[in-house]
Amino acid sequence: MIQFISDRRGFTSVSIRLICIIRVLFFTLTANAQDFVWTPGLQRAYSDWQKLNVQPARRLMANEPSSTNGIRIFVDDFADMVTLLVSDDDKAFAKVKNREDARLDALRKLSDQSPWQRFAQAEVRLHWAFVKLKFGKEVSACWDVIRAYRLLVDNQKRFPDFLPTYKSLGTLHILIGSVPENYTWVTNLLGLQGTIRQGQQELAKAQQDPLMRTEAQLIDLLVRAYILKFTDADGRNLQELVRNNPDNLLIHFLAATTEQKNGHGAKALAYLAARPVGADYLPMPIIDNILGDIYLQQGQYGRASDHLRQFLRMYKGQNFLKDAYYKLFLCHWLVNQDDQARSYLQKVTTVGQLVVEADKAAQKFADVYFSKGSSPNQKTLMRARLASDGGFTDSALAYLRPYSEARFTLTAEKAEYNYRLGRIHQHRNEPEAAIPYLKRAISLSEAGQLSFGATASLQLGYIYQQKNDRDTARSYFQKALRYKNHEYKNSVDNKARAALNSL
Structure with a gap:
């Protein structure tokens, strides 16, 4: 007590300074928190936008105060991306395309002590990159992707435990990792580094975050469907995701397109038949x-x-x-x-x-x-192609059974006949029966650089990869890349590159 009384003046001076420091820190932290606030309304609105349940989302957003809340900016931007990607409306894009710069400027003014600041900027750039690609603005979209990548890498270094970063960074690492070896010098020059395995691990990490879990799950499945090889296990995971989100129109839609792309038309039809409907949902x-x-x-x-x-x-x-x-x-x-x-x-x-x-x-x-x-046989080949593409293999075989290769006069038709039979057997899980038809399709396609050669090479790569014959698989994936100027080059090349990198 005596010591306290004798030091009271010094104590008071120190106390005042300490209180001032605490108040400064308090207001700084409060300001940082207020810069990025997930209010209950914004959480529900973001969830509804992810479901394409737009009318409730718009009502919730109308009740949110217009402020400098970075989360409000992020959700508004997500809403614009969804609307533009679904509508594909050039006029709507022209009206709102300047919002990207305005939102980035607003986010830069907010506290950079929050992990949401760089993440939100990166998300805005990625949103507009997707939109710009949709509307043919490839160069601008690429620069957005590069800048988003740098923001995410920086955010990961500064806030390594901030899980949302890994959703988008994981996606970009997978895309970077699918670039073929002879183009990696470009990504290295731009400072873009990553592997498919790294990206998948990061997406798995992002799924631990409650806000980003569903989106990260969906991205992971889409990567498997459109870049990697979609397996039966992936199909079961997709089915479970749909079952757990009965009111999510976006998930039903993407599940249907994924299964359709993988030759499962009946499953795609079932997902669309079960999709949520009503005036609250965005028209598609x-x-x-x-x-x-x-x-x-x-x-x-x-x-x-x-x-x-x-x-x-x-x-x-x-x-x-x-x-x-x-x-x-x-x-x-x-x-x-x-x-x-x-x-x-x-x-x-x-x-x-x-x-x-x-x-x-x-x-x-x-x-x-x-x-x-x-030609006289073209309609038969078309019926078989359509049925095969949809996974209706009994019908596809029935169309082709009366024919042999000799029945066709044009080389392109001979190549297609063999390719269709190969794919039908592949769909029926009969890889040994598929192999000779796919090889014949390649030999008939090489002189004219027909697309059947590229797609047959890709499928043979998958078959040999499944057989664990890595060298043969690699040779066919490389062969698929060598076909030039066919109408499916982008998708075939992306899958072949990803498969080569996974080997």
């Missing part, structure tokens, strides 16, 4: 396009035609127009309504643009058809 005209595709594969040409026309009535974008008119052509051509079919194929040459592979394939078919006509 592309679903009618997909339904038209699946019914076309099943040979239900009337139902396919109805969905394709509905897609054209509701859709506002420029992608997939050629593809839709091409499929309408098929709906009539395959039932021998050639004159009506021809009018739809004429539209392929006048509408849309050549950005997505489906439109490029439609344009190529139209060019060949109008310059050379069609």
Whole structure:
């Protein structure tokens, strides 16, 4: 007590200074926290936007105060990305494209002591990179990806325990890791480094975060479907993800497109049939396009035609127009309504643009058809192709069973005949039966650099990879990359590169 009294003046001075320091720290930390606040409304809105349940999300956002909250900026930006990617509307993109710079400027003014500051900037850049790729702004999109990568790497170093970083950084590491060896000097020059395995580990880490778990799970499955090899185990995981998210339209849609891409049309149809519907959800005209595709594969040409026309009535974008008119052509051509079919194929040459592979394939078919006509066997091959692509292998075999290679006169048709039979056996889990047909497709395709050679090489690579014959698998993946200027080059090359890097 005596000591306390004698030192009271010094104690008081120190106390005042300490209190001042505490108050400064308190207000600094409070300001940092207020810069990035996940209010209950923003959490629900973000969840609803991820489900494409947009009307409740918009109502929640309307009740959030307009402020400098970085989370509000992030969620607003996510909403713009979702709306633009789903609508594919050029006019809407032109109206809002300047929001990227405004939001980045606003985020830079917020506290950089929060791990959300760099993460939110990176997310905004990635959102707009995806949108710009959709609307043909590739160069600007690439710069956004590079800058997002640098922000995420910096954030990981400063806040290694901040799990959301690993969702996007993991995705980028997988994409970087799928670049072939002869192009890695470009990524190294730009400071982009990463491997597929590293990226998958980071996505698994991100799934521990409650806010990012579903998105990270979905990205992981999409990477497996579109870059790596989608396995039966992946299909079961996808099924579980759909089952656990019955009100999530985005997950149902992406599950359907994933299964369709992997030749499981019946599963894709089941996911779309079970999708949530209602006025609260964002309209998705592309679903009618997909339904038209699946019914076309099943040979239900009337139902396919109805969905394709509905897609054209509701859709506002420029992608997939050629593809839709091409499929309408098929709906009539395959039932021998050639004159009506021809009018739809004429539209392929006048509408849309050549950005997505489906439109490029439609344009190529139209060019060949109008310059050379069609052969007597072409309709049979087309029916088999459609059924095979959809995984309806019994129908596909029935179309081809009466034929042999000798029945076809054109080299391209001989190559396609063998490729279709190879893929049918592959779909039926009969790899040994598939191998000779796929090899024959390659030998017939090499002189003319036909796409069947590239796709057959990719599939043989997968077959030998499954057999653990790594050297043979590697040789076929490399062969797939050597085919030039075919309509499926982007997707084939991406998968072949990823497979080579995984070996």
